[in-house]
Amino acid sequence: MTFKHSAAIVTFVVLGFSTTNLVQAAEREETRLTEVAGFGVPVAPMSGYVPAVKRPPVFAALYVTLGAMQAWDVYSTTVALKAGAREANPTTAGVAGNPGSLIALKAVTTAGTILFAERMWKRNKVGAIAMLIAVNSATAVVSMHNLRNAKTAASRR
Secondary structure (H helix, E strand, C coil), X not given: CCHHHHHHHHHHHHXXXXXXXXXXXXXXXXXEEEEECCEEEEECCCCCCCCCCCCCHHHHHHHHHHHHHHHHHHHHHHHHHHHXXXXXXXXXXXXXXXXXXXXXXXXXXXXXXXXXXXXXXXHCHHHHHHHHXXXXXXXXXXXXXXXXXXXXXXXXX
16 A cells, blocks of 8 residues: 555545544534623523534444545555556546545545535434445445456456
8 A cells, every 4th residue: 555545544534533523513512601790600602503412423433434435445446547447437537547636526525425414314313324324335335346346457467
């Protein structure tokens, strides 16, 4: 594995953890203290924000797994292309040859999936978790297929 691949994987894992922290921070209501007659009095935030229902720990784990699966997909796609395979996905074929563009595309895809899951969570909690499991599973299957294609393409050379 090259430095670029390692950096891509670390980037996606860190992105997954930082996204989880942002979601948790958005749900946490910060209380400020104001001094009145020498006593600290809690003051409610001005925004009127009411924290949403807390998500189960599996939700954060699925976000991290999503980042890891996307990083693995970038790695497996890059390995397969270097071995002589071609990108079969027409939406990705244009950027697959450029690792930077592929990483950017996967970062946007990951962010979009997380935003969609957050919106879905408000109406269908089980559906949001099931959707994340399905996306993670599909990405894992695609990545395994990419590595199999890399092995096949390399054996033809």
